[in-house]
Amino acid sequence: MTPVAPTDDTLDLGAALADSHVTEVLAKLDAELVGLAPVKTRIREIAALLLVEKLRMQAGLSAGPPSLHMSFTGNPGTGKTTIALRMAEILHLLGYVRKGHLVAVTRDDLVGQFIGHTAPKTKEVLKRAMGGVLFIDEAYFLYRPENERDYGQEVIEILLQVMENQRDDLVVILAGYRDRMSRFFASNPGMSSRIAHHIDFPDYAPDELHDIALLMLEQMQYRLSPDAELALVEYIGRRRAQPNFANARSVRNALDRARLRQANRLFSRGGGSLTRDDLMTIEAEDIRASRVFADPVVSEAEP
């Protein structure tokens, strides 16, 4: 018997879920990115919404495509760009964007040098991003209130128009540091209201940073000796208290420098044979040689 009306059908959520591979992507997200609980929750919600929207469409219900422009705010190194890349992939799997590529730009790629240069430049970037995700890093630079003739305003106007009229063609993600972004949105209420998802990236806790470090080392095929393990914990504690701490990015830099020192240590040993183990292991001295350990511990209160 054929179904009479599409509304009487039962739709298989499980099949749709399996069909979209979205569970795999979300699992990968959980496994490869440490912490970021609020971000992951929001991504899960968006994924659920898109999936349900797909089923609603099959059932003949339609509410129009949801607006998915987003703003990512958070301190340096909290994973905004990484998540944006993932987001493009997720939205592509859910069929919201057609191609799923990410075009990452900053102010320089959008704002022109002279009158009449900005609009074509911005439009070219927008055209390149169509069918995917446009990621504008440090978006608050677009608006410079101190200079009323700044061309950034023109970019914002063009962006707003495209975000409104062609929302099924591209998704715009604005990213930047929290306080500056809130000032940017305060002075551009039109922009703020067109962005449906304001996602805040929290700072990582020390143990999350530790997990991130281990994950990075695993990807680079290094490992820590037990002593180095302790040194790393102490390093993270000290580095967090210092100025210009950039979360995961600082950890990555620290590991890169530790690799440098490890290589130098092996090199200066002169002759003798090296085992595969030697090549892989980072010792405590590689980490403890950092200038972070040279400085006295600064308290959180100090600038």
Next chain:
Amino acid sequence: MRITQGAFSFLPDLSDDQISAQIEYCLGQGWALSIEHTDDPHPRNIYWEMFGPPMFDLHDAAGVMTELEDARRAFPGQYIKLNAFDSTRGFETMRLSFIVNRPSREPGFALIREEAAGRAMRYTVRAYAADRPEGERYE
């Protein structure tokens, strides 16, 4: 008289969806799209005006379609064509070119005969539209 230049010109005009699909094909081949327009329909008129620079690094037809909409708004009564350029070594040339917009009335061509030396006849064609100055030809 409907002019027939480029691909698909013997078919009925392509719909926007069909144009979109052609663009998708071009992008899939790695070709760069560009838009050109003219109001001189002569077949030997190979120098059409560019509408904006060629569009490189595009991933989706929507970008070209937006540009095409702009072109149609700016030159509604002119011929507009899409060119697809292949930069592969050995080709380095247009691989596909087709008209996507044409004037509502195309008056066609006059055959012009010229008496040459020794009672020889020379023939040429001239577009009726070209009698009027550039920019006022299809109004």
